[in-house]
Amino acid sequence: MKDQSNSNNDPIYYQEATTLAKLIRNKEISSVEVVQAHLDRIAEINPRINGVVTLMGEQALKSAALADKAVSSGEELGPLHGVPFSIKDAIDTAGVPTKRGSKIFEDFIPEKDATVVTRMKNAGAIPLMKTNIPEFSAHWESDNLVTGRSLNPWNPDRTPGGSSGGESAVIAAGLSPIGLGSDVAISLRGPAAFTGISALKATHGRVPYTGHFPQALSRFWHIGPMARTVRDVALGYSIINGADGIDGYGIFAKDAAPATFRIPGQKIRVGWVSDTAFGPVDPEITTAIKATAKLLADVGCDVAEVRLPFMENTDWLTPYFNLVYGELVPYMQQYTRGRESELHFIGKATMDYPLLNAAEYVKAEATIEKLRMHFAGYFQEYDVLLCPVNPMTATGHGLNEYIVDGKTVSAYHVMTATAPFNMTGLPALSVPVRLSSETLPINIQLVSRWFDEATILALGEKIQTGSEAYGKHPIN
Template structure:
């Protein structure tokens, strides 16, 4: 049974452990064996916490033997993105500067997962400081999609998505400031949900307000919608040290079985402005009918975001550049010199973006907020009439490492972010998920499902209904 637990869902593992059919120790050993056997394929893990995982599994076994109350994730292996802290484990942020830094406490959502019984088996790869739509760094190198490791897994939660897609763990939460959950979910064929802003707390210091522009979210990633909802129930809820955190609105796991009869869905593969490759659109055109079979109505629409994709990407870069400059200021306050002597220890593209890019003026920064407002109003106009907006997650499928696209369907794009349709929701804070919708030439295609602010349960219900109509679980490597 331990040999097959790596193919099981988190919900299934937790249930079998509660029933006494599996033990936390055998489940953890099976997952550690698979990680050590297969991690070299994708380079999903930065650190594997063998000793910690075995100690925690043994404690989980004792809790069962002693008849203690068991949490909803008791004995379930999880991986944590290497931007979040696990007490006593190194957190590198994907940077040579922090190659040996060890965390002295859990990040809040990590603490919640561990309190629910989850067992950390390692830390997953990320681009340096989480800045990038692909996952690569000078510390451990690039992460590839399990469907073709020579192609990108996406970023910045690329290690998490690759670990899920290669069945190394059943749960691997990510973070998302411009698509960093949804991009790799799309490229690795897994489910990723960026919740409503603030639903999963993010305690940042020295600047507690750093994650507001653009909006940065923590959220669940899994191979099934049920597993993502189960982990969201654990992670969600207000935190006293996060000024933007909000209470959970309901039990999200209950939404998995909720019917979507009568739900109104707007379908716009290009979101009104982003180029999408014809093969990706064809895949989505075929997949979207699953919502109708589940009882919803689907209308093809053309939302007006007020700007073309180039202007939206430019506004994002204006906001992000200020944030990245602030990051370098924080590094200098810690004694590093990323603009000078330490520049060669920082990934070149990041150093170029920060050091060689002129910092936006305050007026330019505020003008970007006007673009952001137009995008917000365009989405709100859509959500006044429809429950959900369904689009492509990305305009393309996974491409070879180092070969970012410069054109999509004949349209010239900015190569680092012009192929993603995720950034608008980091302007606005709406919940948005990427669900596996099909394949093009053996590579996964993601469908983005977004809903009204605080309507995370609606996004989950629609995602689960889609999953029942078009299951993807037999397509993993």
């Protein structure tokens, strides 16, 4: 691995999406050159990481040529005009296969684009590829019987995560500058952390879910932007958020504002926590959180270590996944019945999950509602929570257990610090900050009160640009 600065000295495929858009707009580079550079990169690198499911190269070059004509003729240009983007293969693309990580859907071709895809296109961005996922997006690693296993560009023996694992891998390795992923427990922020990029899970309902599979669990799913920098994630979010009139949860206007409990002129109040709430946590990750807390104090935040008593010695994952599978399994039976032999082990494990009876389901629902109230109380006292994303760096493939800080934990432990913010619908941002002693990425997570994405995006950009990881890439 060779470190490279995050500047205009980087090759085209490692430039930020915002930079590429500016260069195209100023006629310093053509959209065709940008798309071709990424196609060349895909041809070279994708065999090593297996992140691409469907490549739209020919159409992307045609769209790029049209984009260049629009620049030459002085037409009004969108914020991502001429810039290619990638799309998780659970998100619909009109006329382009959306395989959903399953042999059951490998021939499925949607008639309409998902709302978020339409919005990216309307902003001038050019669809370049669909990216790999686990079957039904129902796992924390990206592997399936249709397109196989995605590998982490920092170390192929490690996973890039799931379910947006193909997306995180292609962005980290320079195959795409910006993309669309989704998250029901970990699937934006976790893969971003395993590959050293950024991702935002906005307040639930901020970004329309229209055109994402599965339709079940839409009250917990979030679609969001992924990119190598927080700056690009912020741009992607500004494009895709806002009600679409279709998604019954996506009812909020772009300018929907948060409630605030901060006195005018008061510093941003940041509480940080690691092991006591989400432990065990890799000590190197805790060290990164402490360093980030110091950086935030240095830039003027009011920072304090906090305790979250309601997270300590409490299993929130079990009731949450009882709800998730309790809704997912009955929904998926309409597709899997009679085709069980075509399922990957992920799909089989999903469909074999033991379901609750009605009383148990209601109890699980009530438990999750308590968590929402607990965090509402926290955000009366603080504006931001700084915490881990994953409690460990990128793990090996197919493991059922991990050893974290000398303790053996279930593989589900990878979601301990991410799933709570799906349960509650709080916005959460994954930010790369450094590399571990194994040269694996370490990210931190910023969480804010509902509808306050602006605060964590602003802080996230300051953190990233001041971090040891800024401008470092996994593959030459």
